[in-house]
Amino acid sequence: MQTVLVIDDDGNLRDTIGLMLEKEGFRPVLAADGKTGFEQALALKPALILVDLRMPGLTGVEVCKQVRAQGMKTPLIVLSAIGDEMDKVLLLEIGADDYVVKPFGARELLARIHALLRRTSSEDTKVVAFADVEVDLTRRVVAKRGEELKFTRAEYNLLTYFLQNPDRALTRDMILNSVWGYESFPNTRTVDAHVVRLRQKLEPDSGAPRHFLTVHGVGYRFLP
Amino acid sequence: MQTVLVIDDDGNLRDTIGLMLEKEGFRPVLAADGKTGFEQALALKPALILVDLRMPGLTGVEVCKQVRAQGMKTPLIVLSAIGDEMDKVLLLEIGADDYVVKPFGARELLARIHALLRRTSSEDTKVVAFADVEVDLTRRVVAKRGEELKFTRAEYNLLTYFLQNPDRALTRDMILNSVWGYESFPNTRTVDAHVVRLRQKLEPDSGAPRHFLTVHGVGYRFLP
DNA sequence: CAGAGTCGTTACGAAGTTGTAAAACTGTTG
């Protein structure tokens, strides 16, 4: 069951939305102000956040910013009163994913919630990272300091194998079997050649590797 | 021209709203009571319904419920007298999308109508867009810079599959299974042939694709 | 510190992959 955090100072509306979410099969968590809402967001890591724009204390805009500042990518919908001069640009800038103008219909809000969850869940981009390197497993893209690098298939497969086996001494045979499979029988030196390329691309100083370490007489060890 | 159904027992107000809508370019249909209003809703499938809350016979609340019970998703605005103890909870529960308190100004009502139509229409006609390309999933039409392009079935299916899986490395087998199904077993090169056509039709420079990227040794990745 | 083993690096031909056009095939329609 997915948790949805509702942050709104209007108790009436808060409860209404809570009920609605419950009916729809969500687990609603209600917060009356921005500060506790933000804390709940951190603690519960909800599947989605609904936050009122205009609140005493921490406003919706600030909650948004703080959540994003924490690196949380939780989908977030802003609720705004009809009078508020809100524009999409601002909302996008602060990291909101959608907004709904009050008063809104139950169906509309639920539709937006589902749409957003659908959008974001398909973007379940699994990213593994070490040092200043990010490996996006769904996009199959490797980036160093945010800059995309070109990786060939063999390089990429080898890298992900290392990522899956951090800080373990791996023999060349283990690597060959896992990365190249049991079909092909390349020379064990092939592994070295590819490790070289990984180092050249990912190590700050490929002469003094800090992540792709050699285990003399055995093989390699990846240190994140 | 969009039909707007007005259900209100107050003949005076009904006519006023009717005139107002007519001026605004809508086709107003007037109903004096809940029962005939509901029947009209079923028969005409209007683009929007305005319904008075307090009426003899079938009340606005009941019209609302019945319309929704029929599975109709027609946008619906409730008109309520200032005395009515209306709360949003009830409105949300019965599936109304907005409400206006009597007495209201013409401009306010029209603003609400337009806002609601805008909101809901964007949900019904599912249009996915990227760059200067728009794909209308309900009409099954692809347009580039507003100009319709002819897409064959295979091309269209492939395109929507890419749209549904943005920014993910997709192997040719994944594509074949999802787009061609498990029944037919075309060559994986078939995928390439169709990607070529997508690029020719949608990329500014098909020689340097910016959206339909190849992932060497793997397949393709669609970048919106 | 010498020698044996091991590793890092480079270069290059072989093997594999992709883009494209054209041919072959399929199914539909008048």
Added chain:
DNA sequence: CAACAGTTTTACAACTTCGTAACGACTCTG
């Protein structure tokens, strides 16, 4: 059944990637 649009396969050039040999540098051991 001919014409036709759409689809799949084939063929091949262009391009990318791979595996390995070669060799110098490094590491370990006695």
